[in-house]
Amino acid sequence: MVLDLESVEVSEVAWGDRTALEESTLRVNPEELRAIAREEPTIGDLRVELVNPGESARIVHILDIVEPRVKPDTGTFFPGLLGDLKPCGEGRTRVLRGVGVTLTGRVPGSEEGLLDMLGPGAELSPFARLHHLVLVPEPADGTVSLAYGYAIMRTALRVAVHLARAALDAPAQQVERRILEAVGGGRRPAGGRGLPRVGYLFHLYSHGDFRDMFFYGQPTRELMPTVLHPNEVFDGAIVSAGYTRPGKHPTHETLNHPVLTELMARDGKELEFLGAVLTNHHAGFAQKERSAVMAARVLRALGAEGVVITKDGGGQADTDLMLACERCEEAGIRTVVMAMELGGREGNAEVALADSSPKADLIVSTGNASEYVDLPRVDRVVGGSEVADWEGPADGPITTPLVRVVGGVSLLGSTRLGAIDF
Amino acid sequence: MASSVIRVAQYLNQFFGQVGGEERADLRPELRPGPVGPGLLLQELLGARGQVVGTVVCGDNYFNDCQEEARTRVQELLAGLAPDLVLAGPAFNAGRYGLACGEVCRLATAALGIPAVTGMAPEQAAVEVYRRDAYIVPTGPNAREMRQALTRMVALGLKLQAGEPLRGAAEEGYLPRGVRRNVLHPQRAAVRAVSLLLDKLAGRQPRSELTLPRFEAVPRAAPVTDLSKATIALCTTGGLVPQGNPDRIESHLATRYGCYPIPSQGLTPEAFEANHGGYYRGHVNADPNRLVPVDVMRALEAEGVIGKLHTSFYSTAGTGTYPEVAAQMAREITSALRNEGAEAAILTAT
Structure with a gap:
């Protein structure tokens, strides 16, 4: 499978009469975005705000951040949600770099997710370097229903595709060709070139309404471990439902999956990348045990000698990490586990993960998400008028666990952050 | 000098x-x-x-x-x-x-x-x-x-x-002091993970960035000798609180818990709500008994299966809670329940 990611860089975003790309300036007509929201009867109103990097601004109540992408041949993206449910991961994909479509709101179970665009808070998150088109939707009848939750998710995706279409004819600054012939071995005889054969086990968090990840348009809550081509991820097969808390990866990060990017970059040089196995953090222990057994079996069938394992969230997700690690190691597949820690405000909780296994002897820390950070006062607050679980004014100085800064801790390893022993 | x-x-x-x-x-x-x-x-x-x-x-x-x-x-x-x-x-x-x-x-x-x-x-x-x-x-x-x-x-x-x-x-070059702090490494975590895996596969025994503790097993409590005479309490980590969350228990990374008297009319959606950031709360808000099963316990009490339902229930929101904070809450709650005469407790999680 060959996928060309054609990046078009945006250096400035400004309002305009129509949405179009002029040189590297993206002009956006907010009325066009409001019209997109009107396709959804459950959405009453949609406000659109523009927030730029370096602005003294704080975006609150962030549900998801989407990178604008589109397939030039179909004019759409996100198969199963917007586009037809067809296999993706081949051909051309236009990527509007430097822009985030940022969905905000409060839905049942949503945790506060905020982002500062200036000062120490902005240093914490790669998303602070994006120009944000912040969507602030309101339900038509005042009720936050599940249908409304799906409607605002689709709207954010449609807006992202709409913006990407503005770049269809623009020259691409960079074309990254992502090639992986097929998932699994078979390209070369086993051990033929002596490169270690490596797979990736990708956990998603789907626990029911308002807390789902989508794979080809459907929640993964019943998913059994299945093979996944990395290009499918870059091409929009996986979407965050947008209601998960910021300790989980937004769609923008999934589209730029750092582990898959790294494994593809080293494929054929230092390792033979066999592809990914997609699995879910199930809610029941028996399901977790079954998933771990099946994941190890699929990886074994692919011929994996080693595997990188990531999680999605904290707490119960750690049990899946440990079970998968144990079943893989027992099957002769060596593991590295990537783990966001919840090690306490002072980092002295002694138990940074909720589960443990002697087999988990190689762990990469993506950071202690419960370490606190101080954010200074800002001039402007977008996305809401208060910060959840915070008594002071939303624009005032805030002390918050790092996990509430969107992008502050990456479960997939997008940042250089890590916790170490002191 | x-x-x-x-x-x-x-x-x-x-x-x-x-x-x-x-x-x-x-x-x-x-x-x-x-x-x-x-x-x-x-x-x-x-x-x-x-x-x-x-x-x-x-x-x-x-x-x-x-x-x-x-x-x-x-x-x-x-x-x-x-x-x-x-x-x-x-x-x-x-x-x-x-x-x-x-x-x-x-x-x-x-x-x-x-x-x-x-x-x-x-x-x-x-x-x-x-x-x-x-x-x-x-x-x-x-x-x-x-x-x-x-x-x-x-x-x-x-x-x-x-x-x-x-x-x-x-x-x-000193022994870890039980404190972990965030630092910025030269490379992002995804790159470190792939490099460490290749080291492990090559037998180079790379150093793990985190060493896990071995959890101690909690010994099982002795069984209740006569259920029909026992006072049984209900406790939950599902975050059930009186409407408005008067004790301001955090919905995530909780440090507090509450002790709430069970009203004579039982747990009603008008009086109680779930305050918890880790699960979909709609079903509990519609019927709090599905988290703290007072209705079933009162029926068992009436049938004489249990002696008595304890008059109050204890509640916190268990999501992201630090284990040592949870252990401290558990010690306080256990000690209070003992003083109040409860002999056993049913813990409902979410």
């Missing part, structure tokens, strides 16, 4: 203090001017950077058997030396000496505000007792490694004394 020369005090036991062996282990704390025994090597390693101004020598038995007196006296003697840095031992694998060195470091740091370093074999029991309070440099099992141990102790001690920021336990 130039102000840049650092005043160093050393603590030694009776053996290294050249008083005698086990027969002198009851030696009371004594002050010797300048360096003694390994202190000569210490002075050599310090060179012009520091001066060993005095040595406190104490018997291992005295220090551990007469803790109060020993601590007071050692602290007085150390304070009298007005040191900028205290080095204790190294104790290698000697158990009682290790405990004394750990305590001396704790005293120096906590009571006198003087940076302190000791050295011990990592498998020493004293390490587990003092690693949070003392900087402990790992050493071999015995004094054959005196030079390496003192070299590391001096390097770390001078750094602490200068107030230089430390770059973590592994890089600075």
Whole structure:
């Protein structure tokens, strides 16, 4: 499978009469975005705000951040949600770099997710370097229903595709060709070139309404471990439902999956990348045990000698990490586990993960998400008028666990952050 | 003496203090001017950077058997030396000496505000007792490694004394103190993960960025002898609270819990709500009994299956909660339930 990611860089975003790309300036007509929201009867109103990097601004109540992408041949993206449910991961994909479509709101179970665009808070998150088109939707009848939750998710995706279409004819600054012939071995005889054969086990968090990840348009809550081509991820097969808390990866990060990017970059040089196995953090222990057994079996069938394992969230997700690690190691597949820690405000909780296994002897820390950070006062607050679980004014100085800064801790390893022993 | 020369005090036991062996282990704390025994090597390693101004020598038995007196006296003697840095031992694998060195470091740091370093074999029991309070440099099992141990102790001690920021336990060469802090590595985590996996596959035994604790198993409580006479309480980590969350229990990373009387009419959606950031709360808000099953318990009470339902329930929101906070809440709740006469509790999670 060959996928060309054609990046078009945006250096400035400004309002305009129509949405179009002029040189590297993206002009956006907010009325066009409001019209997109009107396709959804459950959405009453949609406000659109523009927030730029370096602005003294704080975006609150962030549900998801989407990178604008589109397939030039179909004019759409996100198969199963917007586009037809067809296999993706081949051909051309236009990527509007430097822009985030940022969905905000409060839905049942949503945790506060905020982002500062200036000062120490902005240093914490790669998303602070994006120009944000912040969507602030309101339900038509005042009720936050599940249908409304799906409607605002689709709207954010449609807006992202709409913006990407503005770049269809623009020259691409960079074309990254992502090639992986097929998932699994078979390209070369086993051990033929002596490169270690490596797979990736990708956990998603789907626990029911308002807390789902989508794979080809459907929640993964019943998913059994299945093979996944990395290009499918870059091409929009996986979407965050947008209601998960910021300790989980937004769609923008999934589209730029750092582990898959790294494994593809080293494929054929230092390792033979066999592809990914997609699995879910199930809610029941028996399901977790079954998933771990099946994941190890699929990886074994692919011929994996080693595997990188990531999680999605904290707490119960750690049990899946440990079970998968144990079943893989027992099957002769060596593991590295990537783990966001919840090690306490002072980092002295002694138990940074909720589960443990002697087999988990190689762990990469993506950071202690419960370490606190101080954010200074800002001039402007977008996305809401208060910060959840915070008594002071939303624009005032805030002390918050790092996990509430969107992008502050990456479960997939997008940042250089890590916790170490002191 | 130039102000840049650092005043160093050393603590030694009776053996290294050249008083005698086990027969002198009851030696009371004594002050010797300048360096003694390994202190000569210490002075050599310090060179012009520091001066060993005095040595406190104490018997291992005295220090551990007469803790109060020993601590007071050692602290007085150390304070009298007005040191900028205290080095204790190294104790290698000697158990009682290790405990004394750990305590001396704790005293120096906590009571006198003087940076302190000791050295011990990592498998020493004293390490587990003092690693949070003392900087402990790992050493071999015995004094054959005196030079390496003192070299590391001096390097770390001078750094602490200068107030230089430390770059973590592994890089600075001391045993982890039970604290983890965020740092920025040269490479992002995804790159580190792939590199470490390749190292592991090549048999290069890479160092893990996190070492997991072994969880202790919680012993099972003795069964209730006669359920039909027992008072049973309900507890939940599902975050059920009176409407408005009067105790302001956090919905995530909770540090508080509540104790709420069960109204005679039971748990109604008008009076109670779920406050929890980790699950979909719609079903609980529609019927709080589905989280805290008061309806079923009252029916069992009426049938005589259980003696009595406890009059209050305890609740917190269990998502992201730090284990030591959870353990503290559990101790308080258990103690309260005992005082209130409950014999057993049903814990409902989400």
